[in-house]
Amino acid sequence: MTATAQAPAPVREAIVATGVARSFGSVHAVQDATLTVPAGSVTALIGPNGCGKTTLMLMLSGLLRPDAGTITVAGHNPSTDAAAVRASIGWMPDQLGSWDNLTCLQTLTLMGEAYRIPRATARARGVDLLARVHLSEFAERPARVLSRGQKQRLSLARALVHDPGVLLLDEPANGLDPRSRIELRTLVREFAGEGRAVLVSSHVLAELDEMVDDAIFMSQGRTLGDDAAAMVADAKTKYRVDALEPQVLHEALAAYNVPFEAQEYGAIVRIDDAHKAAQALAWLVQQGVAVHRFGPVGSALEQTYMAMNEERR
Amino acid sequence: MTTTAPTGTQPPAAPPASAPTPVAPPPRKGNPWLPTFRGVSLMTRIELRRRRPSTKGYIFYGILFAIVIAICIAAAIFTPAQLSSTNFEIVLIMVLGVGMLIAPSLSATSINGDSGEGVLAPLQMSHLTAGDIAVGKLLASWTVSVFALVALSPFLIYTYLSSGWRLGEMLITIGAILLVVLTFTAVGLAWSSIAARAVASVALAHLTTGFFLIGTIIVFGVSTLLVTEEAPDRDRYIDYGQMTPAAEDALNDAYMTGDFSALNADDYTCIDSEWAYTVTHTEKVAWILLMNPAVMITETAPIVDPETWEEDGRAAPGVFANVHQLLSEARLGPDDELTGYEPWDECADLERQISAAAQVSDEDMEAEWAETEADWEARQREVANLERAPWLGLGVSVLLLVGSMWIVINRLRVPYKKLRSGTRVA
Numbered sequence: 001m002t003a004t005a006q007a008p009a010p011v012r013e014a015i016v017a018t019g020v021a022r023s024f025g026s027v028h029a030v031q032d033a034t035l036t037v038p039a040g041s042v043t044a045l046i047g048p049n050g051c052g053k054t055t056l057m058l059m060l061s062g063l064l065r066p067d068a069g070t071i072t073v074a075g076h077n078p079s080t081d082a083a084a085v086r087a088s089i090g091w092m093p094d095q096l097g098s099w100d101n102l103t104c105l106q107t108l109t110l111m112g113e114a115y116r117i118p119r120a121t122a123r124a125r126g127v128d129l130l131a132r133v134h135l136s137e138f139a140e141r142p143a144r145v146l147s148r149g150q151k152q153r154l155s156l157a158r159a160l161v162h163d164p165g166v167l168l169l170d171e172p173a174n175g176l177d178p179r180s181r182i183e184l185r186t187l188v189r190e191f192a193g194e195g196r197a198v199l200v201s202s203h204v205l206a207e208l209d210e211m212v213d214d215a216i217f218m219s220q221g222r223t224l225g226d227d228a229a230a231m232v233a234d235a236k237t238k239y240r241v242d243a244l245e246p247q248v249l250h251e252a253l254a255a256y257n258v259p260f261e262a263q264e265y266g267a268i269v270r271i272d273d274a275h276k277a278a279q280a281l282a283w284l285v286q287q288g289v290a291v292h293r294f295g296p297v298g299s300a301l302e303q304t305y306m307a308m309n310e311e312r313r
Numbered sequence: 314m315t316t317t318a319p320t321g322t323q324p325p326a327a328p329p330a331s332a333p334t335p336v337a338p339p340p341r342k343g344n345p346w347l348p349t350f351r352g353v354s355l356m357t358r359i360e361l362r363r364r365r366p367s368t369k370g371y372i373f374y375g376i377l378f379a380i381v382i383a384i385c386i387a388a389a390i391f392t393p394a395q396l397s398s399t400n401f402e403i404v405l406i407m408v409l410g411v412g413m414l415i416a417p418s419l420s421a422t423s424i425n426g427d428s429g430e431g432v433l434a435p436l437q438m439s440h441l442t443a444g445d446i447a448v449g450k451l452l453a454s455w456t457v458s459v460f461a462l463v464a465l466s467p468f469l470i471y472t473y474l475s476s477g478w479r480l481g482e483m484l485i486t487i488g489a490i491l492l493v494v495l496t497f498t499a500v501g502l503a504w505s506s507i508a509a510r511a512v513a514s515v516a517l518a519h520l521t522t523g524f525f526l527i528g529t530i531i532v533f534g535v536s537t538l539l540v541t542e543e544a545p546d547r548d549r550y551i552d553y554g555q556m557t558p559a560a561e562d563a564l565n566d567a568y569m570t571g572d573f574s575a576l577n578a579d580d581y582t583c584i585d586s587e588w589a590y591t592v593t594h595t596e597k598v599a600w601i602l603l604m605n606p607a608v609m610i611t612e613t614a615p616i617v618d619p620e621t622w623e624e625d626g627r628a629a630p631g632v633f634a635n636v637h638q639l640l641s642e643a644r645l646g647p648d649d650e651l652t653g654y655e656p657w658d659e660c661a662d663l664e665r666q667i668s669a670a671a672q673v674s675d676e677d678m679e680a681e682w683a684e685t686e687a688d689w690e691a692r693q694r695e696v697a698n699l700e701r702a703p704w705l706g707l708g709v710s711v712l713l714l715v716g717s718m719w720i721v722i723n724r725l726r727v728p729y730k731k732l733r734s735g736t737r738v739a
């Protein structure tokens with residue numbers, strides 16, 4: 001991205017949360033969440049349905065008061081400076097809500113005005129944002145005619161009207177078509193490039209793989225911290241080797257004491273980086289193993305997720 | 314100026330097409346909640362735009378206004394040649410009715426409806442304070458009653474011209490109407506911030522309105538039972554049972570002719586009869602009526618003297634003046650002289666008739682009647698001219714308004730501690 005003069009002032013740790021908890025009556029929605037999101041990076045929030053992702057985001061955004069724990073967003077504490085926290089956050093809720101009677105451009109203009117941006121500026125920014133989310137042709141149409149994915153994009157544009165330094169995106173890819181998902185990915189990377197901190201929750205893990213710098217796993221209201229990070233790091237080193245005769249592959253690996261997981265199709269081995277992968281492939285071919293497929297096992301996040309003790313609420 | 318800077322001052326490079334317009338929202342501190350002028354007007358604007366009625370809504374409003382306008386036209390057409398305030402008062406009641414029907418219905422779905430649609434939380438995230446959102450929503454719903462007023466203003470002005478009201482009096486009463494509508498709009502808003510479902514909040518809003526308009530009258534009616542006292546009384550009657558037939562005939566003749574001179578008082582014995590009658594001290598509970606917002610409005614209307622209204626340039630007492638009279642009657646309570654019971658003593662009456670040398674002359678009788686009537690008229694004037702008492706109703710209204718808005722603002726403040734039960738933030 002261009003060196004942006006108007007980029008939000010850099011805050012190293014845009015979001016810091018420690019030991020955050022919140023319950024609704026007897027439901028412990030979030031029990032112990034700890035996370036940091038540095039400015040200029042994208043962090044994923046991953047977990048099964050009902051594990052408390054939305055609740056955690058609400059607390060980070062200053063809409064919901066935590067029962068316990070401390071939160072700092074863009075250097076402000078939501079329990080004393082909630083307005084400052086809200087002002088620095090662009091929040092895209094998972095619930096789609098739009099003013100049915102108003103056009104997309106009116107929606108963004110009024111929203112900008114709600115952030116005390118002069119009307120003309122708010123309108124100009126609305127036009128730009130609609131272009132950015134590819135809704136320009138819908139600028140003058142009422143929001144009620146928009147399709148689900150279009151509403152989702154309008155919601156994303158709405159989160160950006162005040163040029164926030166921190167973005168909380170709750171399942172932004174929900175209902176988007178494949179092309180829009182790829183565009184969303186690019187957009188999210190751009191946001192990080194502009195110096196914003198992005199926390200994004202999603203259930204489409206393969207997608208997150210390509211856009212996030214870090215991932216936070218949640219389960220039953222708890223963030224999994226270092227264990228999960230180690231699992232992701234481990235998953236990233238896994239390579240899948242498919243051989244025409246798996247037997248030959250296993251023997252070659254065993255002969256040189258290379259640790260591997262034997263599979264029907266071949267084996268899974270751990271390789272630290274791309275250089276070593278290239279060497280390993282050359283070595284295998286040299287050993288006379290007929291390798292017909294070689295590559296990372298797949299989504300590291302997905303593997304970690306599946307490996308996590310699975311629970312659903 | 315143009316020549317001095319050949320190279321240095323090129324216009325700043327236009328931002329690349331993809332870079333969005335830079336914006337600089339002002340920084341925020343703390344967690345303000347007070348309404349601000351800018352915030353309230355923006356919120357009102359948003360609400361008015363997004364709550365523009367749908368086609369069905371327009372049809373509903375159209376029908377409602379057709380009915381109201383028909384009534385108003387009737388009121389305008391049947392305006393008699395002389396001054397008459399009733400028609401004007403009917404139009405005022407229409408304005409109040411339309412406002413009370415629509416504005417609280419709108420406000421009662423405003424907050425829980427928005428929250429359900431998911432458009433409330435994004436506003437709470439913005440620089441709008443809880444006070445901005447609350448007051449903006451209040452004013453937007455209330456504006457409907459202002460529209461009703463404007464729509465009906467031709468009738469209002471036409472009937473006003475022959476109503477005998479002064480301009481200032483009209484403005485005060487209209488102000489009172491708008492205040493009452495504002496109050497119950499705020500009550501509706503408060504219910505919508507408390508109840509999770511729109512059905513519940515609309516019902517509760519109308520129930521509250523109903524309680525204050527009708528419930529106060531019922532409560533007043535019931536509470537009069539508590540202030541009803543029994544007053545013992547002793548009457549004396551002539552005992553017809555112990556009378557000789559001749560004496561009875563003589564008495565009947567005397568009543569027929571009015572000539573009592575032939576009667577002998579000793580022929581008649583007297584019996585005592587003790588019984589209880591009730592006195593209702595309405596003055597002790599009249600304040601319940603004064604809390605009624607409709608009564609408060611009629612109490613702002615000008616006083617019409619039943620005797621001198623023509624010289625005063627007024628119309629004959631209309632609806633509001635009659636309400637004022639009924640209310641004043643309740644406020645003053647029973648009048649001992651007029652309605653208070655005077656013991657009836659038939660024997661004493663008879664003795665007086667017999668002993669009176671002359672019969673009671675017609676003039677005396679008429680004088681007595683005239684006196685009674687003068688008493689009654691004096692009472693009527695006193696009642697009609699009793700000082701107006703809108704203050705209690707006004708106080709109740711303002712209290713409800715402030716209390717409701719306090720609830721709404723508290724409910725809208727984020728971060729939420731407690732949520733409306735059974736709802737999510739988003």
Ligand SMILES: Nc1ncnc2c1ncn2[C@@H]1O[C@H](COP(=O)(O)OP(=O)(O)OP(=O)(O)O)[C@@H](O)[C@H]1O
Pocket residue numbers: 024027028029030047048049050051052053054055056094313732735736737738
């Ligand atoms: N307002 C509320 N009242 C009661 N329970 C709630 C409320 N909000 C959330 N919960 C409960 O808290 C838990 C966490 O909910 P949350 O919405 O944070 O889950 P999530 O991780 O966002 O799930 P999903 O992936 O389905 O979006 C759930 O069990 C939910 O039922």
Ligand SMILES: [Mg+2]
Pocket residue numbers: 053054055094170
């Ligand atoms: Mg969620």
